[in-house]
Amino acid sequence: MKCRFIKQCCALLVLVSNVSSAWAAVSSTESKIVKHIDNTHPEAVKLLEKVVNINSGTMNFAGVRQVADVLIPEFEKLGFDARFEDGSAFNRAGHLVAELNGGKGPKLLLIGHLDTVFEPDSPFQKFEYISDNVAKGPGIADMKGGDIVILQSLRALQAAGELIDMNIMVVMTGDEELSGRPLTLSKKALIDGAKWADIAIGFENGDGNPKTANISRRGSIDWTLNVKGVPSHSSQIFKDDVGAGAIYEAARVLNTFYTELREEKLLTYNPGRIMGGTTVTHNSTKNSGTTFGKNNVVAETAIVTGDIRGISEEQVARVKNKMEAIVASHLPQTQSKMEFGEGYPPLAPTEGNKKLLSIYSNVSEELxxxxxxxxxxxxxxxADVSFTSAYVDMAIDGLGMSGTAGHTVEEKGNIDSLSSQAKRAAVLMYRLKSN
Known part of the structure; x- marks a missing residue:
């Protein structure tokens, strides 16, 4: 028993020694930042509860605007020029944009979003504690918690006297969960911010684990395969003048995608919807369609829709070329055509992104x-941060509040992580300014 006690004491001393050693690298200004976040944590939780209790499903435009109306005054108190940019041009509520041009240090773009996947008809509407440190609520982790982390980190920088001369733009989109179209308009605020910025920092909750962050995200691009065949009685299929029909051709294309593209590292391509028959209608806006066809008729039409997810623009371009080549080798008496739609660009794991992660990790260890x-x-x-990839020197994402079961009625947030994530983000921004 005595030996075990001695071992426990030694382990505790090692732990205390390690923490003390880490904190030795934290400056007096950084200590002020940390202390302010600790002291104002209850206020931050109260604001989180308030915005979670406002339904802001993407298509609830009034609710999205209401969340912005709560947050805009908070940015104005910090000296930001804050506004709401109307989204009627892309059929969404719009975006919150807040700017502070202090003239010192790199230009930082901080990214959040106001909307959730939970529309007014969802049964999941309210913030609710389920333990001392865990709460449920629509969008609590994805990503209203991240929005409050942004505010908390900026408040702490102001309390330490470091915010006033920084260059920061905050963009909180109103359509991250269901993007408006065209993307050139719905993502314009983000892209304009990225063109202005040197560094982009996203406050999504990533994989929900505070021990990780995102320095790369795969892009997502929609595709549609349209196939035409020769309609005929089923007894005539495969004859020279009838050929294989639209459904066989669609199956050939999909099977070849499966067999020939699977070796591409970090690539996925998924057919999410397929329709075929004599008559087919397709409503891409509503992700739905209708089919009519009899078993004894060769199918005239087939439509398949899906997406491609790749790690770089080069990979996506290469795969698109392969897919088009596969489609071109059509079965007899069929015609196939690929169409590629709008999508999210990839965020490649650049050296700049890796360097930013290293700085962030050092901050985390020293705290x-x-x-x-x-x-x-x-x-x-x-995610929205991907739209910055072509413009900024460094980007990182996943710095928001940790949680689990996002996009479900069991979504939970870790309340303590609200302050720990704010501390790491605020000290990161302070060091980026100072170095």
Whole structure:
């Protein structure tokens, strides 16, 4: 028993020594930042609860605007020029944009979003504690918690006297969960911010684990395969003048995609919807359609829709060329055509992104929160930060509030992570300014 006690004491001393050693690298200004976040944590949680309790499903334009109306005054208190940009041109509510041009340090673009996947008809509407440190609520982690992390980090920088001369733009989109079209308009605020910025920091919750962050995200591009065949009685299929029919051709194309493209690293391509028969209608806006066809008739039409997810523009371009070549080798008496739609660009794992992660990880370790590693891009979906990839020197995402079960009625947020994530983000921004 005595030996076990001595071992426990030694382990505790090592832990205390490690934490003390880490904190030795934290400056007096950074200590002020951390202290302010600790002291104002209850206020931050109260604001989080308030915005979670406002339904802001993407298509609830009034609700999205209401969340912005709560947050805009908070940015104005910090000296930002904050506004709401109307989204009627792309059939969405719009975006919150806040700007501070202090003239010192790199230009930082901070990215959040106001909308959730939970529309007014969802049964999931309210913030609710399920333990001392865990709460449920629509969008609590994805990503209203991240929006509050942004505010908390900026408040702490102001309290330390460091915010006033920084260059920061905040863009909180109103259509991250269901993007408006065309993307050139719905993502214009983000792209304009990226063109202005040197560094982009996204506050999505990533994979929900504060020990990870995203320095790469695969892009997502929609595709549609349209197939035409010769309609005829089924007894005539495969004859020279009838050929294989539209459904066989669609099956050939999909099977060849499956067999020939699977070896591409970090690539996925998925057919999400297929329709075929004599008569086919397709409503891409509503992701629906109708088919009519009899078993004894060779199918005249087939339509398949899906997406491609790749890690770089080069990979996506290469795969698109392969897909078009596969489609061109059509079966007898059939015609196939590929169409590629709008989508999210990839965020490639550049050296700049890796360097930014290294800085962030050092901050985390010195604050006593441990090392941060990159998320496997196979485990990361597309996100707004990807629209910055062509313009900024560095980008990172996943710095928001940790949680679980996003996009479900069991979505939960870790309340303590609201402050720990704000501390890491605020000190990161302070060091980017100072170095």
């Amino acid at each position: 006593g929160f441990g090392k941060v590693e990159a998320v496997d891009p196979l485990n990361a979906g597309a």
